[in-house]
Amino acid sequence: MRVVRTIEQLREATSFMRRTGQGPVGLVPTMGYLHDGHASLLRRAGEMCGTVVMSIFVNPIQFGPNEDYEAYPRDEQRDLELAEREGADIVFIPTVEVMYPRPIRSKITVSSLTTRLCGASRPGHFDGVTTVVAKLFNLVQPEYAFFGLKDAQQVAVLRQMVDDLNMNVEIIPCPIVRESDGLALSSRNVYLSAEERRQALVLSRSLQEARKAVEEGQAATTDEVRELLTSVISGSPLADIDYAEILTFPELEPLEGNFPLTRAEGEIIMALAVRFGRTRLIDNIIFTPKEVAALV
Numbered sequence: 001m002r003v004v005r006t007i008e009q010l011r012e013a014t015s016f017m018r019r020t021g022q023g024p025v026g027l028v029p030t031m032g033y034l035h036d037g038h039a040s041l042l043r044r045a046g047e048m049c050g051t052v053v054m055s056i057f058v059n060p061i062q063f064g065p066n067e068d069y070e071a072y073p074r075d076e077q078r079d080l081e082l083a084e085r086e087g088a089d090i091v092f093i094p095t096v097e098v099m100y101p102r103p104i105r106s107k108i109t110v111s112s113l114t115t116r117l118c119g120a121s122r123p124g125h126f127d128g129v130t131t132v133v134a135k136l137f138n139l140v141q142p143e144y145a146f147f148g149l150k151d152a153q154q155v156a157v158l159r160q161m162v163d164d165l166n167m168n169v170e171i172i173p174c175p176i177v178r179e180s181d182g183l184a185l186s187s188r189n190v191y192l193s194a195e196e197r198r199q200a201l202v203l204s205r206s207l208q209e210a211r212k213a214v215e216e217g218q219a220a221t222t223d224e225v226r227e228l229l230t231s232v233i234s235g236s237p238l239a240d241i242d243y244a245e246i247l248t249f250p251e252l253e254p255l256e257g258n259f260p261l262t263r264a265e266g267e268i269i270m271a272l273a274v275r276f277g278r279t280r281l282i283d284n285i286i287f288t289p290k291e292v293a294a295l296v
């Protein structure tokens with residue numbers, strides 16, 4: 001595994017792999033503090049690609065002024081051990097000065113898909129994500145890029161960017177990896193106190209209950225599902241709901257409150273963002289109510 005820290009080294013390392021017939025090239029962008037969710041992306045990339053490039057960069061331009069950029073957990077040594085174990089060939093670890101040697105004046109904005117969910121709670125966040133991912137795509141020119149569905153809105157936004165701008169890369173969405181009790185793995189889980197960690201289970205539990213209620217016909221509409229999600233989450237006194245939304249996926253369009261979910265065309269997403277103290281966690285479930293309803 002090669003660790004590269006400059007633009008020139010990254011370009012040289014990836015073009016060497018390509019020249020020597022070790023394609024296709026897969027890119028796994030991350031912000032580090034790696035866990036098994038990141039490992040699952042590396043493994044998927046390894047199955048599909050001759051060369052796997054992982055980037056580790058806490059991207060300042062996707063954080064708002066009152067967010068956790070400074071506090072975001074970092075552990076390069078541990079990250080490198082995991083990356084090597086999980087088959088990364090090239091790890092790119094730039095500094096902020098390498099990625100943004102001067103104030104950036106060009107940004108990519110994906111409209112509409114970024115107005116709800118995390119786009120509404122974190123103004124400017126997705127411009128920061130699309131811009132840094134576009135830079136990484138330009139540098140690595142991967143055939144495939146791997147992203148987790150824990151950040152489902154990010155997947156939808158990046159697919160739109162790639163389609164709109166004819167970027168020559170295929171986005172591969174990867175399933176959410178969870179702890180055995182259901183909590184979605186996240187670098188930010190490390191911020192949680194023992195009691196917050198216990199109560200954070202309410203995210204996955206409320207989503208499971210909501211899905212079951214739809215499957216069993218106890219909650220038929222968006223309003224009923226939202227009510228169920230909020231009432232289950234409110235059972236945890238430390239939980240402070242940022243959003244609990246039911247939207248079409250990947251369009252991220254709202255369904256009328258009284259619209260029967262089983263009549264939705266295609267997939268829907270139930271998406272949550274919940275704060276525990278200063279820690280903001282997200283989770284979601286994507287499914288096709290029609291198909292589920294047909295099974296019961």
Ligand SMILES: Nc1ncnc2c1ncn2[C@@H]1O[C@H](COP(=O)(O)OP(=O)(O)OP(=O)(O)O)[C@@H](O)[C@H]1O
Pocket residue numbers: 029030031032036037038040041146147148149150151174175176177178184185186187188189
């Ligand atoms: N539990 C998970 N399962 C699958 N993919 C994941 C999981 N957690 C993160 N990823 C994916 O890993 C990539 C890098 O994410 P990132 O480095 O921000 O990790 P994170 O754990 O999501 O951190 P955060 O604390 O910011 O939520 C993204 O594509 C993200 O969707």
Ligand SMILES: CC(C)(CO)[C@@H](O)C(=O)[O-]
Pocket residue numbers: 029030031057059062129132133151154
């Ligand atoms: C895609 C990404 C690495 C861009 O900074 C980040 O948003 C993340 O970790 O999901």
Ligand code: BAL
Pocket residue numbers: 031062063151
């Ligand atoms: N996984 C998304 C990165 C962020 O929260 O900024």
